[in-house]
Amino acid sequence: MAVLESHPEQGAVLVRGLAQTLRVVASLHPMVLSATVQEAFPWVSLLSRAERCAFEVSLVTQLLAVEDLESFQEVQQLVVEWRGTAAVHADPELAAELQRPLDGVEDGRSVPKP
Numbered sequence: 001m002a003v004l005e006s007h008p009e010q011g012a013v014l015v016r017g018l019a020q021t022l023r024v025v026a027s028l029h030p031m032v033l034s035a036t037v038q039e040a041f042p043w044v045s046l047l048s049r050a051e052r053c054a055f056e057v058s059l060v061t062q063l064l065a066v067e068d069l070e071s072f073q074e075v076q077q078l079v080v081e082w083r084g085t086a087a088v089h090a091d092p093e094l095a096a097e098l099q100r101p102l103d104g105v106e107d108g109r110s111v112p113k114p
Contacts, residue, residue: 037059
């Protein structure tokens with residue numbers, strides 16, 4: 001992605017075009033978008049169907065939102081966070097640990113500040 005680093009205005013045009021393309025694909029052929037996203041991000045197969053849809057919508061939305069900002073940190077953060085979610089799904093022990101009740105916290109009560 002040297003274009004994005006050396007010529008930010010060209011990078012913005014590229015991202016705008018890709019984001020708009022993804023938006024059109026999402027509206028006309030959602031299954032094609034899903035297959036495309038899964039090809040680009042193989043770890044999405046570990047997400048539930050609802051989570052995959054949420055990631056796809058968020059990805060397109062974020063790309064459209066940052067297209068003129070010349071900063072793609074928000075998109076990178078989105079991908080990092082969803083990849084982390086997929087990693088939890090890939091590790092059943094970690095998933096179980098994160099879903100267990102917290103020690104010392106009763107249902108419906110707030111977690112005390114540290």
